Amino acid sequence: MTLRRLGESLAKAVSKLGRVAFIDRKVIKEVIRDIQRALLMADVSVELVVKLSENIEKRVFEEEVPLGFTRRDIALKVVYEELLKLLGGEKSPEIRVTKKPYVVMLVGIQGSGKTTSAAKLAYFFKNQGLKTALICADNFRPGALVQLKQLAEPYGVPVYGDPQKDPVKVVKEGIEYFTKGKFDMIIVDTAGRHKEEAALINEMKALAKAITPDEVMLVIDATMGKQAGVQALHFHKATPIGSIFLTKLDGAAKGGGALAAIVATGAKIKFIGVGEKVEEIEVFEPTAFVNRLLGMGDLRALVDKIRAYKALEKDRIERILSGKFTLLDFKEQLRAMRKMGPLSKILELLPGGLAFKVSSAELQLTETKIKKWMAALDSMTEEELLSPSIIDRSRIRRIAKGAGVTTKDIKDLLTTYNLIKKQLKRVSKRRFKYMQSFFGV
Ligand SMILES: Nc1nc2c(ncn2[C@@H]2O[C@H](COP(=O)(O)OP(=O)(O)O)[C@@H](O)[C@H]2O)c(=O)[nH]1
Ligand SMILES: [Mg+2]
Known part of the structure; x- marks a missing residue:
């Protein structure tokens, strides 16, 4: 069940709402069952699926139908909003550079995609017009510096590193070097040689203390499914300046589960990786993401219409009452x-x-x-x-x-x-x- 297949089955479930003659409890139950099946196949946790189902069932019949709209419209709106809540929430993350140079340190277990994502971020911020540089603090894996250079140099992003030195020292020197060069953004790739969360968090804390980055970004592999939530939660608790880069969402069978689990922890996903290539990075915008997943621009338009109408009517009532x-x-x-x-x-x-x-x-x-x-x-x-x-x-x-x-x-x-x-x-x-x-x- 890749993300695309998840999107297709969700869209199919939702489209039932548009096909039936009348929206009653039986129809809603059927639609919910189809949604449940799709989400569970994508490794979304049972707990989250149950919560979503309950919310949909309750809200569809509780929400008032504004004049000019139908229960069907409300059902579509509710299902859409609940899926949005599950897969990202409504707000897009802020990507703000609050000081210069702004230092982002990437952490994450081995193989999660840190080095690739470091190059992707450098590419992204450079395109945003920021003078961007990379530092390799991975002196554990042989060839780590070469790997990063190969990825980043075609895009004209300089890489600082020295495999012979202590990583903390390398980072300090690198930051000093790039600060002199008036760089806006410095991205630090780390080793993350640990396989489990606890050791990773400890290493991250020690590194963060020594380096004092402006942002710590946890790189999580979406193929781990709902387990990603555990990692995100530990990380979220350990660092208040954290954000998440979710990699391998392209074709990841359990991508939906990883996404939902992370969102549920309240941790902020800022970027997603959608391929091995450096260009395959996206800012995670929940609304756009869910719209694309469901392939339903119309649905969003309907929700906006209902909301605008409600706001308008609220205004009108207030005026009338006065x-x-x-x-x-x-x-x-x-x-x-x-x-x-x-x-x-x-x-x-x-x-x-x-x-x-x-x-x-x-x-x-x-x-x-x-x-x-x-x-x-x-x-x-x-x-x-x-x-x-x-x-x-x-x-x-x-x-x-x-x-x-x-x-x-x-x-x-x-x-x-x-x-x-x-x-x-x-x-x-x-x-x-x-x-x-x-x-x-
Ligand atoms: N399909 C896909 N592969 C990725 C993505 N990000 C990283 N990879 C691959 O994951 C593997 C591990 O990546 P690497 O950056 O070396 O991970 P690190 O050990 O955390 O530095 C490499 O084969 C990457 O090409 C992604 O978004 N999509
Ligand atoms: Mg690496």
Whole structure:
């Protein structure tokens, strides 16, 4: 189960939500089961899978459906958000050079990909316009310096090293040398000759104390799957200035498990390695990563739309509650209602005890009427929509003509608007909850 296959099976599971006629508990359970299967095959821990499943099941039916959206939209949004939370969280890491030179020290067990990643980082930062250099502090493995030079020199990145000297001494000299040369970024490759975590952490601490880097970056091999979480956790506890470089995500059967396990520890993954070549480095941006994994740009767009709509509605409610209900708000409300389908159906859905419900019934908001009103509202200027009191007789004539309706239609619209406004004003804070469900926030 490579990452690509994981993405494909997750996308397949999610797409079921778009295919079924109706979203009920049975469908959600099926989708969750498919997601579980995909994640477990990618070595995501059972614990994390259970948590994700519970969150999805709970949220899909608990979250309110904003006007103009459906339960299906909510289900898609929830599944997307939970997968995002599992595989990276929403925030991208900060890659900031807070001082110059900025010294990054790489640590990690042998074979995890430190030397390769050191060259990748140098390549990345050089492309960012930073004057970048490398130091080889691995005097344990024969040929380590040669390996680093071979990787980095084609990109014009200088490498400092001396296999005969003590590594700490080499690093100190190297930093001094590159500081004189006015370098912005220095990346230190270390030996990491240990196979287990405890010894690695100890070595890392000793090195960090001697070198005092600005950032310690743990290199973790994604092929180790959920075990990566254990390593990340120890490391995260041992150093407050740590970040993670997750290597070999290309084709790693257990890459998903490694990713989820590390994310769960709260450790920050900054870069991922997606191949043996120096250019095969990526900044880890969770949202972009999950979007690509699922191959669903549309899904992200939907989530953004729902969020934007909710924010907008929240704003509107606050304005309305503070006594400012404009024709523009009225227009938005009519538009939202129309998106939901036949008006009679919408009225059934509105929560009881609501001012708008009463007035709607009283005034018999028919489809034809709403169509005329929308046309009229479209013919109004922004000024008129925001300050309806300026609409006098001559404006009414102009609007009616522009909209192809009668002046009586316009007056009718204004009367209804004023009535609703009056009723809304009476809505006290106590009824805020009703308002919230009405506006679907
Ligand atoms: N496929 C793949 N291989 C990688 C990646 N990063 C490192 N490697 C390979 O992993 C092996 C060990 O890498 P090396 O940098 O020498 O690890 P070190 O012992 O930690 O310095 C080498 O064969 C690298 O080519 C990666 O992102 N993808
Ligand atoms: Mg190495």
